[in-house]
Amino acid sequence: MPEDDAIRCDACPVLCYIKPGRTGACDRYGNDNGQLVRIDPHVVLDRAVTRGDSVVPFLDRDREWDGSIVAGPENFVTAIGAGTRYPDYKPAPFIISSVVQGVDMVTVVTEGIFSYCGVKVKIDTDRHLGPETNTVRAQGEPVGHVTTSEYGSQMLSLGGVRHLTGGSRQEGTATCETLLNLCNRKPVELTIDEGATVIVQAGKPPIVDGTREERMRVGCGSATIGMFAKQWFGKVDEVVVVDDHITGVLSEHQAGKLLGVPETGIKMKGRRSTPGRYFRVAEPGTAWGGTNIEDPLSILQNFNPKIAWPKLRLLMVSTTGEHYAYFELNETLQPVERELPDSLSESVARIKENCEPALSTALFMGGAGGSLRAGVTENPVRLTHSVRDALTSVTCGGAPVYVWPGGGITFMVDVTRMPENAFGYVPTPALVAPIEFTLKIKDYATLGGYMDHVRPLEFIMQGEGRRHLSARPENPWPLAQPKASKSDPRSDP
Amino acid sequence: MRQRAQIGFLPDGRRLHLHDGPIDLIVEAFGSPSEIAAAYRVAAERFVTVLDELCGELPLLRQPARKDGPFPVRVIARRMFEAVAPYCERTFITPMAAVAGAVAEEILGTMTSAANLSRAYVNNGGDVALHLSPGEHFVAGMVERPDCPSLFGTAVLDSMQPVRGIATSGWRGRSFSLGIADAVTVLADRAAMADAAATIIANAVDLPGHPGVVRVPACDLAPDSDLGDRLVTQEVGELSSAEITAALDAGVFLAQSLLSEGFIGSAALHLRGNTRIVGATAEQCFVAASKPAQSRSLIHA
Numbered sequence: 075m076p077e078d079d080a081i082r083c084d085a086c087p088v089l090c091y092i093k094p095g096r097t098g099a100c101d102r103y104g105n106d107n108g109q110l111v112r113i114d115p116h117v118v119l120d121r122a123v124t125r126g127d128s129v130v131p132f133l134d135r136d137r138e139w140d141g142s143i144v145a146g147p148e149n150f151v152t153a154i155g156a157g158t159r160y161p162d163y164k165p166a167p168f169i170i171s172s173v174v175q176g177v178d179m180v181t182v183v184t185e186g187i188f189s190y191c192g193v194k195v196k197i198d199t200d201r202h203l204g205p206e207t208n209t210v211r212a213q214g215e216p217v218g219h220v221t222t223s224e225y226g227s228q229m230l231s232l233g234g235v236r237h238l239t240g241g242s243r244q245e246g247t248a249t250c251e252t253l254l255n256l257c258n259r260k261p262v263e264l265t266i267d268e269g270a271t272v273i274v275q276a277g278k279p280p281i282v283d284g285t286r287e288e289r290m291r292v293g294c295g296s297a298t299i300g301m302f303a304k305q306w307f308g309k310v311d312e313v314v315v316v317d318d319h320i321t322g323v324l325s326e327h328q329a330g331k332l333l334g335v336p337e338t339g340i341k342m343k344g345r346r347s348t349p350g351r352y353f354r355v356a357e358p359g360t361a362w363g364g365t366n367i368e369d370p371l372s373i374l375q376n377f378n379p380k381i382a383w384p385k386l387r388l389l390m391v392s393t394t395g396e397h398y399a400y401f402e403l404n405e406t407l408q409p410v411e412r413e414l415p416d417s418l419s420e421s422v423a424r425i426k427e428n429c430e431p432a433l434s435t436a437l438f439m440g441g442a443g444g445s446l447r448a449g450v451t452e453n454p455v456r457l458t459h460s461v462r463d464a465l466t467s468v469t470c471g472g473a474p475v476y477v478w479p480g481g482g483i484t485f486m487v488d489v490t491r492m493p494e495n496a497f498g499y500v501p502t503p504a505l506v507a508p509i510e511f512t513l514k515i516k517d518y519a520t521l522g523g524y525m526d527h528v529r530p531l532e533f534i535m536q537g538e539g540r541r542h543l544s545a546r547p548e549n550p551w552p553l554a555q556p557k558a559s560k561s562d563p564r565s566d567p
Numbered sequence: 568m569r570q571r572a573q574i575g576f577l578p579d580g581r582r583l584h585l586h587d588g589p590i591d592l593i594v595e596a597f598g599s600p601s602e603i604a605a606a607y608r609v610a611a612e613r614f615v616t617v618l619d620e621l622c623g624e625l626p627l628l629r630q631p632a633r634k635d636g637p638f639p640v641r642v643i644a645r646r647m648f649e650a651v652a653p654y655c656e657r658t659f660i661t662p663m664a665a666v667a668g669a670v671a672e673e674i675l676g677t678m679t680s681a682a683n684l685s686r687a688y689v690n691n692g693g694d695v696a697l698h699l700s701p702g703e704h705f706v707a708g709m710v711e712r713p714d715c716p717s718l719f720g721t722a723v724l725d726s727m728q729p730v731r732g733i734a735t736s737g738w739r740g741r742s743f744s745l746g747i748a749d750a751v752t753v754l755a756d757r758a759a760m761a762d763a764a765a766t767i768i769a770n771a772v773d774l775p776g777h778p779g780v781v782r783v784p785a786c787d788l789a790p791d792s793d794l795g796d797r798l799v800t801q802e803v804g805e806l807s808s809a810e811i812t813a814a815l816d817a818g819v820f821l822a823q824s825l826l827s828e829g830f831i832g833s834a835a836l837h838l839r840g841n842t843r844i845v846g847a848t849a850e851q852c853f854v855a856a857s858k859p860a861q862s863r864s865l866i867h868a
Contacts, residue, residue, distance in 0.1 A: 091791045
């Protein structure tokens with residue numbers, strides 16, 4: 075059977091063994107020095123036909139999208155379905171010229187194969203998903219890690235070349251599939267070592283350990299005290315806002331002091347930071363306020379009998395208003411749960427109301443490497459300089475990107491601002507993402523562009539293999555003229 | 568992952584393109600718009616499971632066919648087996664020789680059983696299954712060398728003839744060949760039959776031991792080829808006109824035998840610009856390229 079220099083292609087169930095320099099039964103995947111690569115036919119239209127991309131979608135015409143044109147008052151050709159030119163020393167598949175406000179512009183359209191790429195996921199939840207730097211898994215394979223959390227959100231960093239190509243075949247495949255699904259806005263189940271299982275879908279609420287997250291917290295526990303102290307004053311004697319980060323206590327908090335809230339003799343567990351602010355009242359978890367507690371009283375010690383009094387009214391509430399309980403002290407100063415009075419339910423509802431909907435969001439991040447740039451110009455570094463100098467604008471499926479400062483063209487894009495199903499993959503494994511470079515034709519010539527490959531927009535508009543999409547109103551028009559000044563923002567962060 | 572099979576229209580918006588792994592189909596149906604839509608819908612639904620079905624029995628389908636079995640189970644695999652079974656005692660052949668035609672037949676059959684179509688074809692990389700209702704006809708364009716398509720002639724196929732399948736085989740094509748034919752095009756009642764027959768006729772167009780023919784064990788090129796260590800043609804050097812005649816004679820001899828046994832309707836054999844035609848209906852079928860096509864033609868490579 076296979077000799078050691080043949081590789082097995084897993085692009086389809088035929089599972090061909092492919093010798094170096096040869097292709098499989100499909101003539102589409104080949105063995106390039108031991109690497110499985112997608113071989114591109116020489117002719118653009120051939121490629122369009124054989125890939126089935128940039129043809130008019132057959133089923134669900136109005137829902138799915140795989141074509142190549144974003145239409146508006148003018149037209150912009152996106153790279154989706156344009157194909158790519160592996161190994162990229164050839165001109166990009168489509169180099170389209172158009173006239174914008176009397177200026178000849180050119181858009182170089184290609185699909186890039188990104189080995190150096192990943193997805194940064196922001197999950198709006200205070201629930202503890204897992205310790206920072208712990209491994210994130212999909213299908214049991216490591217695909218990323220937990221990174222620095224942000225205000226009200228947990229952050230995951232997924233993908234990257236180490237998981238895509240540096241580990242086992244299964245690890246690479248699971249990583250590629252995870253990135254592809256996230257980028258194409260499909261749900262993905264992720265499990266964090268020593269942490270939670272979370273279902274993430276760009277633009278949709280996260281589902282943490284089976285519970286759908288509804289709202290972000292309004293602020294930390296201390297901030298919540300500050301925001302609502304006035305509304306509580308006079309209606310309740312003590313309020314504890316339970317929060318995994320900073321739990322707030324009304325009577326001790328600066329806001330309570332200013333209002334003249336008397337001491338209550340409450341004693342909190344955890345470590346006191348400044349008056350009325352406590353760290354680590356419990357362990358992180360997925361219950362009250364991102365802690366592990368189900369019973370809020372478990373974070374309280376006995377009230378000080380010299381200060382507290384029977385019938386003392388105590389409200390405990392989480393930073394999202396999802397958890398709350400109302401207590402009154404009995405004769406022995408033990409809290410006894412009572413029904414939440416109407417006068418307080420309004421403030422709990424307001425906490426909820428002030429919490430924004432919790433979402434998972436995904437930014438695709440990739441680096442346009444040397445070979446991709448070579449499809450744009452014969453002198454690749456000039457493209458980088460041109461992007462730096464804001465002469466060339468970069469878009470991703472027509473969506474604005476943020477180009478990271480420093481060397482190279484490393485960019486981020488919000489996948490929900492791109493057309494659906496804009497991403498593909500190759501079994502290398504690596505992600506295929508659309509990327510468009512738009513610049514004045516004069517500048518394109520200057521940076522060594524493939525001038526003899528420039529074709530007018532009508533070339534695409536007269537063909538039939540295209541799909542018209544309305545431009546998203548929230549996105550700046552990709553053909554808005556790039557500015558010549560370095561200080562101008564070249565993209566929309 | 569994205570659904571593996573790709574289903575879409577070609578840029579003309581008329582022909583359906585179905586692609587999955589090594590299977591690449593161009594489909595066109597003729598009839599009322601609603602019937603065409605119904606046909607395309609069932610074709611697409613049927614298509615998505617075809618490759619998985621075939622791969623489920625791939626080891627068996629790569630073995631030389633034997634009349635005493637074992638027999639494949641799934642419908643397309645059985646059709647492949649049935650198409651090659653008549654030849655398994657006289658020559659080496661595996662059911663894979665008929666895979667393209669058998670898939671084309673299956674998709675065509677799915678469409679014609681669900682919709683009322685005047686005409687339809689399923690072109691699987693040059694192996695074509697046809698549907699013709701009474702009074703209809705197709706004009707098929709033929710190419711001499713699959714690697715540099717240019718029409719050398721056309722074949723008129725009308726509903727009065729039993730031909731519903733076209734297939735081409737040759738060493739320049741996508742599959743390996745044991746022979747040196749540039750292309751052998753066969754018309755038969757069904758696409759799978761045409762596919763199997765074209766394969767063995769192309770294998771028979773040969774000059775065994777000729778020093779100008781470069782042959783390599785198939786498994787050296789594709790380790791899992793159904794041809795195993797059999798020598799497949801990779802290059803054909805200079806041939807004298809006598810050698811061309813001798814090679815074609817060998818193919819024509821087999822083609823005439825298949826014709827008399829009723830397995831094929833006609834065959835056109837090409838080698839170095841020489842064409843030999845076999846079949847009673849050949850005069851009606853194969854028409855010179857200079858004659859303008861009477862109706863929409865399908866390019867057949």
